[in-house]
Amino acid sequence: MIRALVIAAIALGVTTSSAKATDDQAFAALNAALVERDVLPRMDRFAEAASALVPAADAYCTAPGAAGLDALKRAYNGAADAWQGVQHFRFGPMELLLRTQRIAFWPDPRNTVGRQLAEVIAAKDSAALTPQAFAQGRITIQGLPAMERLLYDDGAAAKLESGPEAAYRCEMLRAIARNVAGIGADLKREWRDGPKAYARVMASYGPDAHYRTASEATLDLFKSLYTSVEIVADHKLGKPLGSSLTDAKPGLGESARSGRSLRNAQLDLEAGAALYRAGIEAYLRDTAKNPALATQIGQAFDKTIADVKTVSMPLEAAVRDPSARAAVEKAQRDASALKTLLAQKLSPALGIPVGFNALDGD
Numbered sequence: 001m002i003r004a005l006v007i008a009a010i011a012l013g014v015t016t017s018s019a020k021a022t023d024d025q026a027f028a029a030l031n032a033a034l035v036e037r038d039v040l041p042r043m044d045r046f047a048e049a050a051s052a053l054v055p056a057a058d059a060y061c062t063a064p065g066a067a068g069l070d071a072l073k074r075a076y077n078g079a080a081d082a083w084q085g086v087q088h089f090r091f092g093p094m095e096l097l098l099r100t101q102r103i104a105f106w107p108d109p110r111n112t113v114g115r116q117l118a119e120v121i122a123a124k125d126s127a128a129l130t131p132q133a134f135a136q137g138r139i140t141i142q143g144l145p146a147m148e149r150l151l152y153d154d155g156a157a158a159k160l161e162s163g164p165e166a167a168y169r170c171e172m173l174r175a176i177a178r179n180v181a182g183i184g185a186d187l188k189r190e191w192r193d194g195p196k197a198y199a200r201v202m203a204s205y206g207p208d209a210h211y212r213t214a215s216e217a218t219l220d221l222f223k224s225l226y227t228s229v230e231i232v233a234d235h236k237l238g239k240p241l242g243s244s245l246t247d248a249k250p251g252l253g254e255s256a257r258s259g260r261s262l263r264n265a266q267l268d269l270e271a272g273a274a275l276y277r278a279g280i281e282a283y284l285r286d287t288a289k290n291p292a293l294a295t296q297i298g299q300a301f302d303k304t305i306a307d308v309k310t311v312s313m314p315l316e317a318a319v320r321d322p323s324a325r326a327a328v329e330k331a332q333r334d335a336s337a338l339k340t341l342l343a344q345k346l347s348p349a350l351g352i353p354v355g356f357n358a359l360d361g362d
Helices: 002-051 053-062 066-084 092-103 112-123 131-135 144-152 156-161 166-192 214-236 261-287 291-310 322-350
Strands: none
Touching (some): 053 166, 066 166, 092 166, 112 144, 156 166
16 A cells, blocks of 8 residues: 555656646746747847947937937937836846946926936036946936937027037937937847856856746746736826826826827737737747636737827816817726736736735836
8 A cells, every 4th residue: 555655756756847847848938939939039139239329329419400319319219119118027137236227217296317417517527427427326317218308308409509408408319318328229139148147147047047947937928927017007198197187297208208108008909919929929829728817918908008009189178178088088097907907817827926015016
C-alpha cells in the first residue's frame, strides 16, 4: 500500500513538473510574440518620431516663421502620437532614469510644468540647456508637455519670434527636442541591441535571471495592457469629467493646449488593443481554451474605442457641454468595465494571479 502511494506521488510530481514546463513554454512563446510583434516596432516608431523633433526645432529656430512653426508642430504631434503607443510599457528600460516622467510629466494637477518652465525661462541660464545639464535637471520641463506649452500657449508664436525671451524659448525647444530624441534612441537601443538587450532579458528565465519564470515576464506585459486602459478610464477621461457637469475639470486633460486630449485616450486604447491582438487573444483561444473570453475582450476594446470616437468636440469642451458630455461618460464607463474585465477575467485565464496592489498607481 505504502509503495503504491509513493509511486502515485512520484507520478503526480512528474505530471505537475511536465505541466509546469508546458506552461512555461506557452508563456515564453506568448512573450516572444508580444515583444516581436508589438513592443519592438513601437519602440522603433517612437525613436524615429522623437528624432524628427531635432531637425524641425533647429530649422524653426534658425529661421522663425509660420511654415517652420507648422512643421515643428507636426513633428511634435508625431512624437506625441508615438509616445501614446509606448507609454504603457512601464518596466525595463522605460523605468530607468525616470524616463516616463521625463518624456511626459503627467498627470500634473498643480501645474508644476507651467510654473517650473516659467522659472527657467525667467532665469535664462544657457548652461542649464546643455544636453547633460538639461537631462539631469528638472524632469518636469524635459519632455512633451513643456514643448506643448512653448508651441501652443496663448501668444506662443509671438513669444518665440520676438521679445526678450524669444531666443531662450527657442533654445528651450531645441533642448527638449534633443532630450526626447536621445531618450527615444536609448529606449530603442536598450530593447534591441547587444547581449543585454531587454528583448533578450524577456526571453531568459531562471534563478539567476531577471525573470525566474516566463510567467513573470508575462505579468509585466499584462500590467502594460492593463495600464493602457486604466490610464484612460481613471485619468485621461475620468479626471476631466469629474463627478458631474458642475464638477467637470477640463484643465486636467492631458494635452488641452494642442487639442490632443481625446486623441491621446483613443491612441492609448488602440495600443492596448494591438498588444492584446499581438498574441494574448490567440493564447486565450488556443492555449487557455477560452474563445468566449477572447472574443469578449476584443469586442470590449472595439466598443470603447468606438465610444471615444463618437465624442463630437474636444474633450475639454465636451465635459462641460450637456449634449456632448454623455458620450464622454459612456466611453469612461466602458473603459472602466474593460479595466475590470482584464483584472478579474483575463488575469485568472492567463494563470497569472495579480493583486490589485500590483496594478494600483500605474
